[in-house]
Amino acid sequence: MNIVYSKSVWLYLLFVIAVCLASSCDSDPNVNAEGEGVELLFATSGLTRASVTADINTKGSRFAVCGDMKNVVSENSGNKPTVIFYNTEVEYDGSSWSYGDTRYWLPKYEYSFVAIYPTSVLSGAADDLQYSNSTLSSTYTIPVSDGEKINTHELVDIIAATHRRGHTDNSATPVNLKFFHIMSRINFLLSLTGTVDKVRVTEIELEGVNKTGTFAVTPATLTAGSRTDDYTLSWTDISGMSNLVAEIDTDVNNGDTQPLFPDDNAMFMIPQPENKEIIMKITYIYDHGEEQLQQTMVAQTPIGGWEAGKMYSYSLALDIVDEEVNMSFDVNVTDWKEGASNDVSVPRK
16 A cells, blocks of 8 residues: 655655754763753862862862863864863852863863862963863962062962863763862971070071972873873973072070961972072071070081972971080971861962
8 A cells, every 4th residue: 555645744754854864863961952062060079178278178169170172083173172171260159160261072072171279370471371182281489579578478388189080971060170289388397495485486497499480281181981180290490599588576485386388377388309509598586684685506417309299397496504505307208198287278379
């Protein structure tokens, strides 16, 4: 039996076929009602209780992100990444992170992201910012005033995060950025013994420290898995050797041990693992009878060799008896990880 369809029926059938071909006749989780991919979202983790930098999941917090995508299937793409974020600010509104014009996940693409917090690190060095082949690089200089003096409250705890994934139908979850420290943190722990009740530390000088460097952060390449938060970090072009002076006003009582650069006055330095000849000088005042004496002591051993993401705590012991001062010097190196100490508000200005 032959079945004859009217013209209107044929038009309807052609419409149904077209819709099925466009959507594969299935519910595609990567396509929304407007035919675009699922919205690309960000989330953060890794520094909810990290040393110095407080929880960045606070209203008004912002980080900057660079990102790209490349077609891993099409031979015509040349496998060259297309930049989709370039120093784009992402802000937390109290419940989620947003960045303005929405981007969408597309299947058959590999996505890469590098984020930097705070945003001032990149906005203050826009001419030095480069993003190419999923690598973000920028030059940073320790801020100093006349006479190479450091205001520790202007020093920046730079943190970064990366993510790379191959997008498939079930991988459109938010990009969970796990931040890590890229600077070196320096602290001095001073203890006092002897016949003096108290000393007031007024200055720490670091002689022969480099204050400028270029950092580069790249997401790790994908292996058997579909995504990775691993990364490579490098500091190059370390330069600007100088004598940096930090003016402080800290009392240390006899029998106590006092950090000279606690969380709310922390000292961050450019990592310089090959520079192991930095000289530390400490200036302090103490009462001697009816007069006050000021002395500057030089550490008996050079310091330095600072690596990224590590905390260096130098222990100094002053033993003052009849104006003779003996100073011992030791260092403790630890990974700069979550939970090292209490949070403080950010920024610290």
